[in-house]
Amino acid sequence: MHANCAARLALRHAWSTTRRMPSCPQVPRRLKIVPPDTPYFSVRRVLAAGKDDSSKVAAGMEVSFIVTFRPESTEDYAYNLVVCTEREKFVVPVIAAGAAPALDVPDLVEFEPTPVKMATRQTLLVRNVGTSGASFALSAPLPFGASPSRGFLQPGETLQVQLSFCPDSCQRYSGELEVAFSNGQAVYSQLSGAGRLLDVGVSQPAVQLLPTYVTKMSQKSFRIVNNADVAVTYAVKARAAPADDTTFATARLDALNASVGAGGGGGRSRQRGGADADVSEDEDEILGSVGASQRERLKAAQRDVLLDAQMFGDANFSCSPAEGTLWPHSEVEVIVQFTPDFTRDYEVTAYVDVQGASDRIPVLVRGTGLGPLAVFSYDVLDVGQAFCGVVHTYDVELQNRGKIDVNFSLVPPTSVFGAKFGFEPDAGHLAGGEIQIIRVRLCSDVLGNFCETFKWAIAGSASPVELQLTGHVTGPSYEIDAEVLDFGLCSFGFRYTKELTLTNTCDIPMRFGWRVPADKDGPDREFHVVPARGQILPGGRQKVTVEFVSHSVQRYTGYVLALDIPIVGDGVACVPMEAECVVPRLSLSAQVLEFGECYLRHPYTRKLRVINESKLPAKFEVLPQEPQSTGLAVFEVGAASAGVAALDEADIPVSLKTFTLGRVQIPLRVRVLGSRGKPLECAIDARSLGPSLLFGPAGARTPGMALDFGRVPVLSRSSLPLALHNPTPIPASFKLFVESADSSFAVEPEGMVLGPGESGEAVVHVRLDEAAAFADQLHVLVAEGADMPVPLTAVGSGNVLVSEELHGDTLDFGHQFVGRQFGRAVTVHNMGRKPVTLTWTSAAAEQVKKAFAKTARTQGNKFDMTLVPVESQVWDPAPAGCAGGGAARALACPGRMHALGACMPWLPVPQEGHSERGKATPLRPVPRCTSA
Numbered sequence: 001m002h003a004n005c006a007a008r009l010a011l012r013h014a015w016s017t018t019r020r021m022p023s024c025p026q027v028p029r030r031l032k033i034v035p036p037d038t039p040y041f042s043v044r045r046v047l048a049a050g051k052d053d054s055s056k057v058a059a060g061m062e063v064s065f066i067v068t069f070r071p072e073s074t075e076d077y078a079y080n081l082v083v084c085t086e087r088e089k090f091v092v093p094v095i096a097a098g099a100a101p102a103l104d105v106p107d108l109v110e111f112e113p114t115p116v117k118m119a120t121r122q123t124l125l126v127r128n129v130g131t132s133g134a135s136f137a138l139s140a141p142l143p144f145g146a147s148p149s150r151g152f153l154q155p156g157e158t159l160q161v162q163l164s165f166c167p168d169s170c171q172r173y174s175g176e177l178e179v180a181f182s183n184g185q186a187v188y189s190q191l192s193g194a195g196r197l198l199d200v201g202v203s204q205p206a207v208q209l210l211p212t213y214v215t216k217m218s219q220k221s222f223r224i225v226n227n228a229d230v231a232v233t234y235a236v237k238a239r240a241a242p243a244d245d246t247t248f249a250t251a252r253l254d255a256l257n258a259s260v261g262a263g264g265g266g267g268r269s270r271q272r273g274g275a276d277a278d279v280s281e282d283e284d285e286i287l288g289s290v291g292a293s294q295r296e297r298l299k300a301a302q303r304d305v306l307l308d309a310q311m312f313g314d315a316n317f318s319c320s321p322a323e324g325t326l327w328p329h330s331e332v333e334v335i336v337q338f339t340p341d342f343t344r345d346y347e348v349t350a351y352v353d354v355q356g357a358s359d360r361i362p363v364l365v366r367g368t369g370l371g372p373l374a375v376f377s378y379d380v381l382d383v384g385q386a387f388c389g390v391v392h393t394y395d396v397e398l399q400n401r402g403k404i405d406v407n408f409s410l411v412p413p414t415s416v417f418g419a420k421f422g423f424e425p426d427a428g429h430l431a432g433g434e435i436q437i438i439r440v441r442l443c444s445d446v447l448g449n450f451c452e453t454f455k456w457a458i459a460g461s462a463s464p465v466e467l468q469l470t471g472h473v474t475g476p477s478y479e480i481d482a483e484v485l486d487f488g489l490c491s492f493g494f495r496y497t498k499e500l501t502l503t504n505t506c507d508i509p510m511r512f513g514w515r516v517p518a519d520k521d522g523p524d525r526e527f528h529v530v531p532a533r534g535q536i537l538p539g540g541r542q543k544v545t546v547e548f549v550s551h552s553v554q555r556y557t558g559y560v561l562a563l564d565i566p567i568v569g570d571g572v573a574c575v576p577m578e579a580e581c582v583v584p585r586l587s588l589s590a591q592v593l594e595f596g597e598c599y600l601r602h603p604y605t606r607k608l609r610v611i612n613e614s615k616l617p618a619k620f621e622v623l624p625q626e627p628q629s630t631g632l633a634v635f636e637v638g639a640a641s642a643g644v645a646a647l648d649e650a651d652i653p654v655s656l657k658t659f660t661l662g663r664v665q666i667p668l669r670v671r672v673l674g675s676r677g678k679p680l681e682c683a684i685d686a687r688s689l690g691p692s693l694l695f696g697p698a699g700a701r702t703p704g705m706a707l708d709f710g711r712v713p714v715l716s717r718s719s720l721p722l723a724l725h726n727p728t729p730i731p732a733s734f735k736l737f738v739e740s741a742d743s744s745f746a747v748e749p750e751g752m753v754l755g756p757g758e759s760g761e762a763v764v765h766v767r768l769d770e771a772a773a774f775a776d777q778l779h780v781l782v783a784e785g786a787d788m789p790v791p792l793t794a795v796g797s798g799n800v801l802v803s804e805e806l807h808g809d810t811l812d813f814g815h816q817f818v819g820r821q822f823g824r825a826v827t828v829h830n831m832g833r834k835p836v837t838l839t840w841t842s843a844a845a846e847q848v849k850k851a852f853a854k855t856a857r858t859q860g861n862k863f864d865m866t867l868v869p870v871e872s873q874v875w876d877p878a879p880a881g882c883a884g885g886g887a888a889r890a891l892a893c894p895g896r897m898h899a900l901g902a903c904m905p906w907l908p909v910p911q912e913g914h915s916e917r918g919k920a921t922p923l924r925p926v927p928r929c930t931s932a
Contacts, residue, residue: 030056033065034082041079041094042068067094074099074131076183101134103127103153103179103187111165111193115230117355119166120193126161128153135182141175143167144191167195169358198228198356200326206364209338213370213404214460219337222363224352226326232355235323236312236334240351240360245310252305260298312350316340317365319350326354340369343461371461373402374430381440383471387508388447388567394440396467398456400430407459408436417450421469444473445511445567475568476506478536480575485561487548487579491616492674494643496548500575502563504536511535513564514544517571526551527577529561550581553674583674584614586644588682593668595686598658599730600784608652608682610670612644619643619673620680622652629666633658635684641673658688661784690784691732694725698759701725707764707778709794714768715802715831722747722762722790724780726754734782736762738792743776744768745792768796770832800832 046064077096104127138146145164177189203223212218346367351360377397400406409427422441455464482500504510513533528547556579563573589609621641644650669679695705712718726732778790
């Protein structure tokens with residue numbers, strides 16, 4: 001459902017529309033519209049006469065709602081009404097269109113018949129007759145066009161729009177001019193036009209040029225005729241249709257993009273973290289500038305492709321002028337130039353694209369090329385017998401018997417013997433009748449007969465000039481002074497040598513190579529020949545050394561030293577070789593290698609001795625440590641493999657690092673190279689220790705210590721230093737803490753690391769809150785070591801009660817009126833751990849009690865301060881006693897008018913033997929504290 005208020009809106013005016021909503025034809029439905037949350041739209045239901053305001057709609061019936069719209073401006077409005085039923089919700093869009101633009105554009109624009117490929121134009125005056133500004137875009141299908149393509153007009157403004165029509169063929173064209181507004185609306189105007197042909201063409205369909213020598217030029221012309229009444233333009237193109245030009249340009253652009261993509265965008269590919277991770281920033285900048293330069297060249301090449309007019313152009317033909325203007329009833333002469341580069345027939349088609357003709361006019365251009373004439377003085381040259389590896393030279397003549405110059409070059413041969421020949425010069429230039437002497441050089445390392453034909457390419461000639469050379473290549477002769485190489489008894493893995501002499505008995509240098517066919521390849525090779533290859537001058541000699549290193553225990557038979565001569569063949573001579581390999585027996589000097597006490601992760605070195613009791617040298621290696629024992633300790637040897645001479649001994653330095661505390665035993669195995677028996681075994685034994693500490697200053701360090709603070713004042717902090725020293729060769733990491741959770745002792749720092757031989761200091765603090773003896777333990781817990789307790793003791797002295805009012809010697813009540821009751825609160829804090837009973841006493845009060853005791857007893861009454869005359873009353877602390885458990889309490893002392901509070905420093909009471917009033921006797925309240 002869609003509600004649309006398309007009328008023009010008037011401000012502050014209410015617009016209404018009625019929408020009917022049918023119910024389901026089978027069952028009744030309850031239908032409700034959610035009230036809009038906007039001030040511009042409102043909805044109310046239309047009630048039929050006699051119907052109540054129920055939301056239920058009977059089956060097959062419909063209900064009507066009135067939508068009221070109250071705009072505040074001329075802009076567009078839109079809102080989505082939500083309609084709810086028992087089972088679903090759906091949205092009803094409400095749209096109100098405000099002020100809109102409108103352009104005065106004709107419904108039809110008709111163009112007059114236009115010559116093919118010529119453009120005609122019409123100018124339209126477009127005016128905005130709407131009520132708002134118009135931002136629009138103009139577009140028209142080909143062959144129509146509109147300019148400008150975009151514009152903006154305020155209401156009442158005008159704009160000149162130019163429409164163009166350029167037909168491609170002689171037919172009727174029609175289309176639509178689309179005016180698209182920025183609000184999504186559009187209007188259309190019909191465009192119509194027709195194309196027509198002109199009387200234009202060429203004077204002849206083909207141009208035949210005279211036969212022309214290579215590198216020379218000939219020319220001939222044809223005419224382009226214009227018999228029409230208008231001027232036209234022409235161009236000589238290389239292809240038959242514009243579509244072919246587009247296809248060719250697209251292919252060139254694709255080739256350019258492909259070449260840039262294959263080159264990585266001008267920079268080389270680099271992956272961080274790989275082999276190019278260390279490329280410097282300067283190199284990155286250089287590569288970035290190279291990439292930017294290549295992108296600029298790519299853009300320039302693409303621009304050249306797009307701007308290329310694709311005129312007629314051929315390697316052998318050219319036209320001039322290739323484009324121009326033909327005036328009415330005139331013609332232009334186009335000259336065709338022919339420059340052949342080979343002796344053959346040429347044929348190409350040029351296409352004349354002229355206005356007024358629907359298709360391009362083909363012109364066939366033909367020509368014949370005449371080439372040069374060059375010959376050798378010999379067709380076949382027999383060089384006879386040639387020695388292998390020796391340079392032989394021969395001369396032949398190349399003569400130019402033609403009338404034009406000759407450019408010649410050798411076609412590189414591809415055969416085996418052809419690559420052994422060289423020519424000097426192998427390229428050149430000959431004028432008419434000139435002769436060039438070419439020197440032939442032969443140096444072959446291949447034996448046998450040869451018959452090679454060499455081809456020489458002549459510029460401009462389709463057939464090359466040939467020269468055939470035949471002959472035979474022979475090889476050298478030699479002598480070897482050894483019949484067999486016997487190495488005898490050899491120890492496994494050791495080097496043994498034998499020598500022989502190779503003599504060159506021929507008159508040419510001889511190249512040679514030695515190999516052992518039965519030997520292995522790569523690092524397992526057992527025989528090495530020095531030199532393995534080389535060259536011997538005529539009559540010269542070469543001493544050859546054969547080195548033998550056995551890698552297996554066996555008797556070597558059937559092994560030969562083969563001689564390879566590259567110019568003769570492989571294995572032209574063989575020298576037998578014999579040897580027998582054995583493994584000597586070795587033993588260890590001890591079955592257990594004692595390291596004693598070893599600190600964790602600290603290296604210790606001991607020597608293990610290997611004994612050789614045989615008459616042959618031997619090699620051994622220490623096998624890698626077993627992985628399951630590396631968690632206990634790790635050992636390293638100075639050299640994983642070594643040798644021991646015959647009847648001699650060798651020491652193996654073994655370095656050990658332990659990783660666990662306690663006794664450590666790990667096996668060390670020594671394997672004799674080449675032996676098939678079990679390896680020699682030795683147990684490494686050590687007792688692994690962790691770091692430890694000493695206490696006390698230098699010169700008096702002990703493994704244990706106790707700190708006694710003695711008597712210290714309560715509620716004040718006292719400190720003692722604790723000197724620590726690491727005597728071990730490994731770092732000691734330890735923590736310090738007091739055993740009790742609520743201890744009066746504390747230590748700082750709580751942790752420390754001391755390097756080997758380093759000393760440090762910790763500070764132990766105590767703050768006592770009772771006048772009693774305190775004891776605790778400071779634990780120094782060494783990582784991978786022991787817990788080293790340090791006893792702590794201290795005795796507290798002093799009072800744990802604190803009061804700001806009683807801090808000084810006096811408690812001042814200030815000036816008070818006589819006969820009035822006054823007082824002052826005293827706050828006492830119990831900073832201790834146990835309850836305390838406070839008892840306050842007054843010396844003046846005690847004197848009053850004694851003076852009036854007899855009088856009070858004769859009357860049979862107990863002593864009461866209220867019975868004392870006013871002029872004789874003194875202060876009375878209240879309460880007389882209080883108990884505190886660590887929390888502060890206020891103690892008030894309410895006396896009579898002349899009584900003082902609990903903290904009064906002066907009491908105006910008469911002293912014994914005096915009757916004067918007004919005399920002051922200094923008194924201090926004395927609290928007596930007892931434990932509850």
